[in-house]
Amino acid sequence: MTATPDVTDVETRLEALVDTAQRIRRAIESVIEGKGDVVRLTLTVLLAEGHLLIEDVPGVGKTMLAKALARSIDCTVKRVQFTPDLLPSDITGVSAYNQQTREFEFKPGPVFANIVVGDEINRASPKTQSALLECMEERQVTVDGRTYPLDSPFMVIATQNPVEMEGTYPLPEAQRDRFTARISIGYPDPAAELEMLDVHGAEQPLDKLKPVATTAEIRALIRAVRTVYVAPAVKRYAVDLVSATRSSRDLRLGASPRATLHLVRSARAHAALAGRDYVIPDDLQELAVPVLAHRVLPSLDAQGLRHDPEQIIADLVRQVPVPDSR
Template sequence: MAVTPDVTDASARLEDLIDTAHRIRNSIESVIEGKSDVVRLTLTVLLAEGHLLIEDVPGVGKTMLAKALARSLDCPVKRVQFTPDLLPSDITGVSAYNQQTREFEFKPGPVFANIVVGDEINRASPKTQSALLECMEEHQVTVDGVTYVLESPFMVIATQNPIEMEGTYPLPEAQRDRFTAKIAMGYPEPAAELEMLDVHGASQPLDKMEPVATTADVAALIQAVRAVYVSQPVKRYAVDMVAATRHSPDLRLGASPRATLHLVRAARAHAALSGRDYVIPDDLQELAVPVLAHRLLPSLEAQGQRRHPEQLVGELVRRVPVPDAN
């Protein structure tokens, strides 16, 4: 049976995607030891045109992961250190009066980049955090009634410390909902920590990193991911999975329709990175916790029982019927 040109082209695009993603992954893992699952999820969010929230205790490599991804790509990257005195205009930009031209000129803020690294985002006030809402959802910034379009691809990688730590503010629900996924770095294995002492002890490995992909490469990867097929039963499975969070008595706030969209987009990217041009239920199951859990609010009873959203999502996923292979 002859292979049609469309099938051949799709196969070639998929191979290119895997090859480029493999280069980016190897580049990041040259700095981040023993966290292959975290690196893979980071790439999944990038190719799903999403934003990533990294939460964990200080010193486990949250900012290092964000910087490693940024250094691996040959594209504009800006970093914002979130502090209590940071203003919204410090992120989006401000209109300043030019004495020579006698006109106001817009001075772009650090959000005007392909990769925006927000370090310790929950140390800024909710008012400042909200400056990212329009950027993350609509890929644009409105200042003084004028709208400025952000370049594509655009990704926000934010780190935060656990909310019980001093000097932190909780992220508003609308802010959390705009992050495609949330991950935790976790402590490294002893072998990886020992290797870290050898690699990081004598020099800074970030300084040796060179870009392994361009903005055009990332844009091409995103286009290839958009072409990954999602069948109607799998789409229905995603809808049922998200709907289960809205009807659970253990949750005060379920996942939004935006969460369903993010889940399917991430599943497309996950399938492509696995070498498939179609999504299967396993993709949704593997991504359910990182994509859905951070958007949910447990009930008071669930909180009293110390049942975390990650645990509740896992229980719901096991109860939702899996569609047939056909």
């Protein structure tokens, strides 16, 4: 006979989750002004045990957002500046011969951290980008036949400029599919930009940012998110949304089964941040574009009509029937 979950215990965990998330959000927003939705999605990806791709034009705060999240949590952080001459071993690590012990020793690369900030990831060659494939999916690194597990939590936050920018390489499909969500920060509104001149003009607010959560707290929040209930009808709705991308005439490559998994995980985190212990269709609808759009490829006809993936996914969300709430 299955024991009934303690309602009080569930409520306590959700209250702790919301309180910790609010502390982190306030810390980030002290550096990134006027981007509450972007910060919320960033926290959603963190609690969903995912990875975040921040794509936008230079100078809008992509790296600043990644650094602000990293500094808000008392955990290990490593930054990698992706350049055309970067090698895969510069990311994963390398085995070096020790003259004293006469043995090879593994020198861990920057990927061995709780949060890895990859700056301008599409400036490195596809060969170097592929060094992240194993660690992002399996949370481990294999070097010279030996496998090294990565600590939890583990999150890759990568920034990139649009592919049209000079000196960039497009991310391979397998690499894009491993990112849980893609966001664009966009230009700030005039009021936020004026405030930025006052705050950032005199000092660097990132230097004042102190950790407001520990690694143990983040692990506890991730465990709490895993317990958020997803009804069978809502799971079917997630599958229907992803399946719609595979049959759409506007797309020549639909989303993968991994996309379905990421969508449901993100919906759990989104619901928990809202103080709910269950997922509703609205969670999936709100996350469909950032979670699915970067994984699909528009057809030639859609490109000719200038239909971007975000618009196509939004249209599909409106077309797929919403399950009955009863």
